[in-house]
Amino acid sequence: MKIEIWSDIMCPxxxxxxxxxxQALQKLPFKDEVEVEWKSFQLDPSLDPDKTQNTIQYFREKKGVAEAQATQMLSQVTQMGKGAGIDFDFEKxxxxxxxxxHKLLHFAKKHNRSNEMEEALFIAHFIEGKNVxxxxxxxxxxxxLGIDKGEAIKAVTSDELDYEVNQDIQEARNNGVSGVPFFVLNGKYAVSGAQPVEVFENALQQTYKETVSPFKDLSGEGGASCDADGCSI
Known part of the structure; x- marks a missing residue:
């Protein structure tokens, strides 16, 4: 079963x-059958990559949110994070x-390390206060993550991976995705937002049951049929 997740690094x-x-996936017996693919999305592509600003400043100047309101919002997000095992440091x-x-994430995908890289990027941005x-x-x-330095330098400084990042963004736009996180479950169902563990668990179970698990046989007994060993009545 494939799960596609659109996200942005600066989205708490x-x-x-x-x-x-x-957490939900770890509770399920079919967890080893699930493939996760991280997809790129940019909440604010207009930002200058040569400049940084703190979160309060960004909300005040770019979003027009008063400092007191922004502080309250971030406090609420911090509490939500603690419930998910995350210690956000919005001051950093x-x-x-x-x-x-996002180019680095796509590069890591080629080395089968995209999930680890997604986690590393979140930690770097939200906890360590690094410039991503x-x-x-x-x-x-x-x-x-054990990825070659020379290859990584080329990946983030050249335009080789620009197309792949832009393709993810365009795919999201084509599917009407305007906010993240956005989860697509086996191409059939979608879950939007930072839902509770229970919501993800139920959605994964339902998707697996309807799209992956063997058919439930409703025919009862006594039907004539044939298989590789012959026919029976």
Whole structure:
């Protein structure tokens, strides 16, 4: 069963959603049959990759939110994060353009390390206060995951992966996705937002039952049939 997840590195609800989704998945007997693919989405592609600002400043200047209101909002998100096992540090988090970070994520996907890279990027941004638009920061994350430094430098500084990132963004737009996180379950169902663990658990069970698990036989006994060994009446 395949799960596609659209997210952005600077979205705290994407991090919360990731943790809740993973907690739900660990409870299910078919967890080893699930393939997760991380997809790129940019909440604010207009941000300058050569500049950073703190979260309060961003809300005040870009979103027109008063500082007191922004502080209250971030306090609420921090509490939500604790419930998902995340210690957000919004005082350290640096808001910047995340396009290069998404290129690194696509590069990690080629090394089967996309989930680990998604986690590393969230930690770097929300907890360690690192600039996820800085190629040196991104390359160091790749190295920690055992990915070749030279290849990582090329991935984040060249335009080789631009098309793949933009394709994810366009696919989201074509499907009417305007906010993240957004989960597509085996191409059949969707779950939007940082839902509680129970919601993800139920959605995964339903999707698996309807799209992956063997057919439930409603025919009863006595029907004539044939198989590889012959026919029976």
């Amino acid at each position: 609800f994407c991090y919360i959603g990731k943790n809740n989704f993973e 988090a640096l808001i910047t353009n995340t396009f290069k970070a 638009a800085d190629p040196e920061v991104l390359v160091s994350l790749a190295e920690k």
